[in-house]
Amino acid sequence: MTGKVVIFGVGLIGGSFARALKRAGAAAKIVGVGRSPEAMARALELGIVDEVAASPAEAMRGADLVLIAAPVAQTGAILASILPHLEPGTVVTDAGSTKSDVVQAAREALGVRIGQFVPGHPIAGRETNGPDAAIPDLYIGKKVVLTPLPENAAADVERVAAAWRACGALIHKLSPAEHDKVFAAVSHLPHLLAYALVDDIANKPHAKQLFQYAASGFRDFTRIAGSSPEMWRDISLANREALLGELDAYLAQLTGLRAMLASSDGAALESVYANAQHARREWIEAIEAAETPADHDSAK
Numbered sequence: 001m002t003g004k005v006v007i008f009g010v011g012l013i014g015g016s017f018a019r020a021l022k023r024a025g026a027a028a029k030i031v032g033v034g035r036s037p038e039a040m041a042r043a044l045e046l047g048i049v050d051e052v053a054a055s056p057a058e059a060m061r062g063a064d065l066v067l068i069a070a071p072v073a074q075t076g077a078i079l080a081s082i083l084p085h086l087e088p089g090t091v092v093t094d095a096g097s098t099k100s101d102v103v104q105a106a107r108e109a110l111g112v113r114i115g116q117f118v119p120g121h122p123i124a125g126r127e128t129n130g131p132d133a134a135i136p137d138l139y140i141g142k143k144v145v146l147t148p149l150p151e152n153a154a155a156d157v158e159r160v161a162a163a164w165r166a167c168g169a170l171i172h173k174l175s176p177a178e179h180d181k182v183f184a185a186v187s188h189l190p191h192l193l194a195y196a197l198v199d200d201i202a203n204k205p206h207a208k209q210l211f212q213y214a215a216s217g218f219r220d221f222t223r224i225a226g227s228s229p230e231m232w233r234d235i236s237l238a239n240r241e242a243l244l245g246e247l248d249a250y251l252a253q254l255t256g257l258r259a260m261l262a263s264s265d266g267a268a269l270e271s272v273y274a275n276a277q278h279a280r281r282e283w284i285e286a287i288e289a290a291e292t293p294a295d296h297d298s299a300k
């Protein structure tokens with residue numbers, strides 16, 4: 001049970017954290033801080049937060065746990081606004097999709113108080129945004145990757161892990177660099193590709209006709225292109241180097257496929273498709289087994 005929880009950015013991720021903690025009875029009070037007064041009024045109206053703070057000073061008074069759940073480029077400014085009001089017993093964490101940039105921004109903003117910041121990232125989400133998208137079940141059976149810093153006290157890391165466990169999540173740990181390399185491949189690249197495909201089709205002269213006949217295959221491939229452009233701009237730029245590496249590898253794969261197609265090499269095409277089908281089936285089985293609620297917290 002945590003006392004006062006403060007959430008900077010009460011959208012899909014921060015709002016779902018609040019809803020999950022409330023449902024578990026794991027927070028005495030949840031206070032929201034936001035950039036958009038309309039979104040904060042809506043978060044209050046929906047009962048996601050108990051109060052909306054008028055300032056970081058008001059929010060941080062007596063805070064036990066703080067979650068930053070705003071687009072990653074906002075992290076430095078939010079932490080700088082927190083620092084003058086950061087009490088010794090408060091632990092601050094975040095939900096950002098990238099970690100090396102967040103850690104760097106946190107070091108710059110917090111200086112010698114960096115030990116109070118425990119970086120994190122819930123591996124769960126949707127393409128919808130804002131407080132109306134927040135649901136209490138979002139994190140059930142899903143991973144939360146913590147990338148603890150050498151300066152973090154074990155008890156502070158545990159306070160963050162316990163809050164996520166109360167939301168139903170499973171705790172994993174990686175270094176920030178490992179984290180960013182992994183998610184460049186399996187999250188950031190797929191988003192870039194989905195945006196690219198939809199943009200490409202939308203810009204064609206016969207886009208209307210194409211969209212008229214696009215069906216479930218197109219819907220599945222492009223669902224994530226419905227996500228927030230601001231959020232994905234920030235993620236793409238924050239993890240630019242790793243994303244460029246994955247993009248180059250993917251372009252090489254496309255070049256290979258193009259050559260197979262140009263030379264009508266059906267066997268080679270089928271071999272790539274079969275390898276992908278096999279890998280995807282194995283992944284689906286593994287992920288379904290891993291997300292079955294059970295006590296299998298990999299980082300206990």
Ligand SMILES: NC(=O)c1ccc[n+]([C@@H]2O[C@H](COP(=O)([O-])OP(=O)(O)OC[C@H]3O[C@@H](n4cnc5c(N)ncnc54)[C@H](O)[C@@H]3O)[C@@H](O)[C@H]2O)c1
Nearest residue numbers: 009011012013034035069070071072096097125126129130
């Ligand atoms: N959407 C996903 O699938 C997903 C999954 C895991 C992690 N994340 C990460 O979680 C964070 C939040 O994403 P989301 O999907 O909840 O977005 P969201 O748009 O639903 O919510 C973000 C909220 O932050 C607010 N905000 C923006 N700047 C702010 C500031 N300076 N101070 C306070 N509030 C501010 C916005 O007004 C908005 O209400 C991002 O860092 C994102 O990378 C997203």
Ligand SMILES: O=C(O)C(=O)C[C@]1(C(=O)O)C=C[C@@H](O)C=C1
Nearest residue numbers: 097122123124125126127187224
């Ligand atoms: O399901 C989605 O819509 C998501 O994009 C979720 C998703 C992802 O799997 O790539 C997106 C960003 C995150 O940081 C974590 C999860």
